[in-house]
Amino acid sequence: MSKALCIHGHFYQPPRFDPWLEDVLPEGSAAPEHDWNARITRECYAPLAWARRLDGTGMISELVNCYAWMSFNFGPTLLRWMELHVPETYTRILEGDRQSLERLGHGNALAQVYHHSIMPLATELDKDLEIAWAVQDFRTRFGREPEGMWLAETAVDLPTLEALAKAGIRFTILAPRQARAVLGTDGAFHPVTEDSLDTTRPYLVRLPQGKSISVFFYDGAVSRAVAFERLLGSGENFWTRLSGSFSEGLGNIATDGESYGHHFKFGEMALAYVIQQSREGRDEVGLTNYGAYLAAHPATDEAQIHENSSWSCVHGVERWKTHCGCSDGGHPDWVQDWRRPLRRCLNYLKYYADEHFFKRGGAFFRDSGVALREYGLVLAGSESLEAFLERQCLPGLEQAQRTDACRLLLMQRLALAAFSSCAWFFDDIARIEPLNGLTSARRALDLLAATGGPDVEAGFVRVLAEAQSNMRDDWDGAFLWEKFVTPRRPSSKELAAYPRRFPAAGDRPEVAWPGVRLELEPEGQGYRLRCFWTRTLEEETAVLSGPEEFSAHSRHKAEVGFRLAREHERELLRQSCLLAREMAPLLSGFAEGQSVSQELLAMQIPGLVWNWLFEGGELPQDMQDSLAAWFGANAGIRKLLQRLIEERGTEMALSLPDQAHALVDLITRSRHVGLSIYWWEVQNTVMAVPHRGVHVELCMLLGLSVPEV
Structure with a gap:
């Protein structure tokens, strides 16, 4: 084929898991589905795995696994949920990468920074962890090393690119307006704009420490047409726009993967149509992926980037720290001044979590930094927690010390999870995304205190109190923390509702979640609840009587219901x-x-x-x-x-x-x-x-x- 086409889908959902149960609890706005992961799987992720292609009479003639033909990245936390809850779709995603690897010599799947954090705003430690855990997760799931990695919101600076290169990542994808200048034949760099940049070739970005990384800049106009101009309404229009958008080299677009079926119903069928046109050799356009194209056409042109830039904020990365005016547009009169104190309070927590981890971790780990970096193997499921502790911990630790070691690792993971970009992306701090981020911070604070660290909750809340909700004048960050976030911490009576209402077979009722195993047995006039927390290897018991009790904002009440x-x-x-x-x-x-x-x-x-x-x-x-x-x-x-x-x-x-x-x-x-x-x-x-x-x-x-x- 004389022209190569690469369609990239960025598939991501916020890390919705409850930090105690390690699973997603009901989200009312996703009704009739249990939660948004389930709803978008039904509307998008599964249809892409079995996309309908019609014959000339309107009958379904083929089910296309689009993941075998498009470039894609999935958030690691989303893949973890899919592995548990929709294994058939999860298997099709892995199979799609395997098929593309056989066909092209390079797989379609890219890695993604683990928690979808805005990397230019992250510390050096957090950059390294987000990348290392992402690589470990990718290697576990796809059985190979990742060639490329998607940056959350394509937010980038040179230290982030250096961290990618240090981890062995060969390329990433950026928006065309993130290119600042291109090296000319005269040996000088010349400024470029989105309209003047040639996006049909990869570019080399040289880094301060002597390394370099390749960057693909996607076609901005066609990508916007998919997102905002209903281009997926017709497979023929989609093909015509794609194939006609470039005359040679690589035509490539980057889109939210949810466009194909969730944002635009039957969008996956438009993609399946495009796949078929390419398979038939129409217009001499062949589908490829970034790894295969880069192997055949190594980057020779050099580019410089706009640092602290992204694809979804024209102000750089201000959307994730200030009221820059960027939001989802649902409430144009609302302000987002709450973004600054939200980031400040989470930075405050992470500072103390880091300090305490390395101070306290020295009593447990052979090397605290190595243990934290390789904890991603446990999160990915490629190593059991027990085997990990055996390898990483000092010999002769007592069970209580092993539990504290686990708590420290979990504290760091949850403190990182709180920085997921979606907490700032929308228009109010009282939305589900910021509250989920604060819930991760809630448990991280608990673990900080439980392992002998400083009690910094009062200072955390003082900063958070500066965040004002647009929904109600009396809702500031401190109110939300007290009334909506802290009540999410499960009580013994709330947890007891599960084995009482849904007893397992046998004499001893048991309910297992990824994060906790619950057992209930009679005790006098009441019952004894035994909780085994799988992430910290600790066991708690409580003697209870009477019916279960739910707090006013308990999500467990919704789950039981x-x-x-x-x-x-x-x-x-x-x-x-x-x-x-x-x-x-x-x-x-x-x-x-x-x-x-x-x-x-x-x-x-x-x-x-x-x-x-x-x-x-x-x-x-x-x-x-x-x-x-x-x-x-x-x-x-x-x-x-x-x-x-x-x-x-x-x-x-x-x-x-x-x-x-x-x-x-x-x-x-x-x-x-x-x-x-x-x-x-x-x-x-x-x-x-x-x-x-x-x-x-x-x-x-x-x-x-x-x-x-």
Whole structure:
């Protein structure tokens, strides 16, 4: 191919994990999903892994793993969540990198600084940790060394580039307006702008310590069109704009990965169309990735960068420390003066955390700096905490000392997590992102005190109190800390709700989270709760009586409620099915004014429909014909049934070909009564069946092309 095209997707979500349980708790704004990671996976990350490509008749002819064809980076904390909760999508992401490595000799995946911190605002220690942990995470997941690394918000300065080069990173990606000057043939550097910079080649940036690093500057105009001009509304328009944007060299764009499906529904299908055009050799444009292009075309031109610049703040990196005017635009009259005290209080905490770690760590670790740097291996899951301690700790430590060593490491990790860029990105300190960052700081402060460090919470809060929310005049940082952040610290009675409400099999109820294992057993008139904290290897017990108690702003109350709601949905449906079995034989005709009240029938409709769909139950024809209108007027019941029916259908699809006729019947009947089910996972399963062409009727119902048998 004469022209090379690279489409990069930056996939990232804030580190939403609860710092005690090490998992994500419910986020109400993400409803009906449990949390935003789950919602955006459904809308974007999973669709990109199984992107639909249509044939000339509008039928699905192929499921494209876009990760095998696009350059991408995922935040390590997001990948950790995906590995736990959506392993099928996670596996497709890893497989996409493996396939591109086989095809091009270089994988599509790039690493990303671990907590998405703004690197020019980080200390030298924090820069090194963010990069080292990112490399360790990448190596563990993708099984190779990263060639490139994505900088959060592409925020950059020369010390950051030096830290990348020192870690063996070959290249990074920046916005075109971050280029300051390019070396000319006359041996002098000449200023450039976004409009005058040639983005079709890599550049070499020479660093003060004698090293250098390659930089790709993406095409700003086309990248903005994806983000803001609805370019993904048409696959053909997307292809035309991409292929026509350059005449030789490398055409490359960098976009938020969430554009493909979350910001723009079906955006992943536009990308799949572009992938197919390139595979067919249209316009002599071939898809590549940055590593492969750099290997074939090493950077020879030199560039200088604008230091302390980024892709999402025209003022440099002010968006993450001052009221510069940059926000999401939702409240143009709001001010962001709260950004400065938020950063100051977190810097205050990190100063004392660093000082205490190296002072106290000398009593536990062979080398405190090495232990902290290699802690990323534990976070990535490539080394157990016990094996890590055996390797890093001084011999002969008692269990209490090993626990303190773990606490120190966790303190540093959480203090770093608080600096995630999203805490400053939006327009108010009372949003979920700053509160999540402060929650990490909350536990870091607790761990600082628990390991014998100074109690600096009062000073921390004094600085935080200078942050004023736009939402309410009486909400400053100190109020938010007291009323919204500190109550997130779980109490024993809150934790006890899990094994009490959701007992495990056996005599001793147990609930396991990534961060804690809970056990409950009778104790006198009450019960004993035993908590084993996996990140610190410490065990706590509490003797409790009475029902669980939740604080006013407890997220555990929401989590227990979410879990119970899922259990109750199925229990209520089961009861409805039992009652419907008795009633159905008596519904020989269905008409207004019959002896059975319409109100009673309404309560039994979920069971009547479920039995009819799955168990051969009776449902009069006139009732079948009226249900579409009934579901139209009862959207909540309709959505619930659709979700549960789709889950059952997905289970049935795993038993193909035995369940083929049953699936045909299920899809046909559900449509007849007005249920609109996407059958997305069923489509994926059927497309993966060898010789699916034998299931002609099933394929046609699912909108799948029917290959010749």
